[in-house]
Amino acid sequence: MKRFIVSVFFIIICFLLQTTVFKGLSFGGIVPNLMIILTASFGFMRGEKTGLIMGFCCGFLIDIFFGSVLGLNAMIYMYIGYANGKFNRIFYPDDIKLPLILILVSDFVYGFSYYVILFLMRRRFNINYYLLHIILPEMVYTIFITLLLYPLILWINKKIEASEKRSERKFV
Amino acid sequence: MSPIIKKKGEKFTLPGKYLLFILTILCTGLIVITFNTNFLSAPISAAGGFLLIPLQDGISKAGDWLSTRSEELVQIRYLLNENEELKAQVDELTMENIRLQQDRYELTNLRELYDLDAQYDEYDKVGARIIAKDAGNWFHSFVINKGYEDGLAIDMNVLAGSGLVGRIIDVGPNWAKIMSIIDDNSNTSGMVLSTSDNLVVRGSLVLYADGLISFEMLIDSADRVVEGDKIVTSNVSDKYLPGILIGYISSITVDSNNLTKSGMITPAVDFEHLEEVLVITELKQTTGDS
Numbered sequence: 001m002k003r004f005i006v007s008v009f010f011i012i013i014c015f016l017l018q019t020t021v022f023k024g025l026s027f028g029g030i031v032p033n034l035m036i037i038l039t040a041s042f043g044f045m046r047g048e049k050t051g052l053i054m055g056f057c058c059g060f061l062i063d064i065f066f067g068s069v070l071g072l073n074a075m076i077y078m079y080i081g082y083a084n085g086k087f088n089r090i091f092y093p094d095d096i097k098l099p100l101i102l103i104l105v106s107d108f109v110y111g112f113s114y115y116v117i118l119f120l121m122r123r124r125f126n127i128n129y130y131l132l133h134i135i136l137p138e139m140v141y142t143i144f145i146t147l148l149l150y151p152l153i154l155w156i157n158k159k160i161e162a163s164e165k166r167s168e169r170k171f172v
Numbered sequence: 173m174s175p176i177i178k179k180k181g182e183k184f185t186l187p188g189k190y191l192l193f194i195l196t197i198l199c200t201g202l203i204v205i206t207f208n209t210n211f212l213s214a215p216i217s218a219a220g221g222f223l224l225i226p227l228q229d230g231i232s233k234a235g236d237w238l239s240t241r242s243e244e245l246v247q248i249r250y251l252l253n254e255n256e257e258l259k260a261q262v263d264e265l266t267m268e269n270i271r272l273q274q275d276r277y278e279l280t281n282l283r284e285l286y287d288l289d290a291q292y293d294e295y296d297k298v299g300a301r302i303i304a305k306d307a308g309n310w311f312h313s314f315v316i317n318k319g320y321e322d323g324l325a326i327d328m329n330v331l332a333g334s335g336l337v338g339r340i341i342d343v344g345p346n347w348a349k350i351m352s353i354i355d356d357n358s359n360t361s362g363m364v365l366s367t368s369d370n371l372v373v374r375g376s377l378v379l380y381a382d383g384l385i386s387f388e389m390l391i392d393s394a395d396r397v398v399e400g401d402k403i404v405t406s407n408v409s410d411k412y413l414p415g416i417l418i419g420y421i422s423s424i425t426v427d428s429n430n431l432t433k434s435g436m437i438t439p440a441v442d443f444e445h446l447e448e449v450l451v452i453t454e455l456k457q458t459t460g461d462s
Binding site: 024114 | 199
């Protein structure tokens, strides 16, 4: 229950930050992708199922406000969350290399699939431009923000896990 | 143990694989439904707007404050230079103003003569503030803090300062989503003010970085359209009211078919620093009926 509330809280805060404050802090018009950080890190911290539900919620929220069709972002984010959940087995909280690489790859996959679905399909073939001016800068900025946001997510996750264990023990 | 026989008290859990499958079908269904119709979007948008719009409204004020502060520091240097340039320009403009006033006197006379009073400063307008922008970096739609409770409706035109920003594509009780003319999937029908030649203004993500939008399909066999000409919304557009300034032609080239021309437009609106917009509460479709 506590976990559920915290997750909802995280999604809303990140969505609000991304659509409002970070628009003011953009570099060259590029905004970091907080929702990917959230989806990916919940995926590899908690497993496939949490990852895909988290991704679905994040994507759906974006779809409601900014999507041209409902469900497209939800689907992309959901698969990213699910794929990240596969790495749950080799995830250790002390290791920061794996999360960084996973978030980087996730953001690239998101950007690339978004390009293919919404731009390539409309005969925008100039992939180099989109890669260099949108996808890569977004990845760099996202990784930079990850370094700040990820420890916070990790810390809160640890707290919740500890409190869950405690209440389990009490119950037994 | 067979999965069908459940022990008492054992919680039923759905494996991730099946959940993924179910949600994929759900998403595909939603995509198909919303791509073809829009009966789903209204209730969902209303619910989303009810929850998040007040929060976005508040936070974006903080965001605006931050960006204004950071920009102020950068801009002080430029401002000093610009100030001198502007002073020179003021003199120039004063001269021009006098000349224009004479023209205007003539114009009012002529207009009375022709009874042309459909100017866009006579449309009813509502001011609104931008409270959120697209979550990704691919499109440039944004959300404003007024909705149908303030009399807004889909397809109403949105201005900022003197130029066209875009039109409303989605509306909730206290918010509305605007697609700007620089958006990659936006096509606007425009015309050259001086010659009344029609053209199509098309937004592009590639050109966005240079602050330009492109136009195409300009038929100008007499070669009368030149750089610097004003582009306004055309009479034949079914969404945009006629005569709203879009921008100025900054370059023009002949297409390979030798019939049409295309080129770049510098928009009249500074899309990078939009904070407040004006919505014209009049629809093109209904103006003819009344």
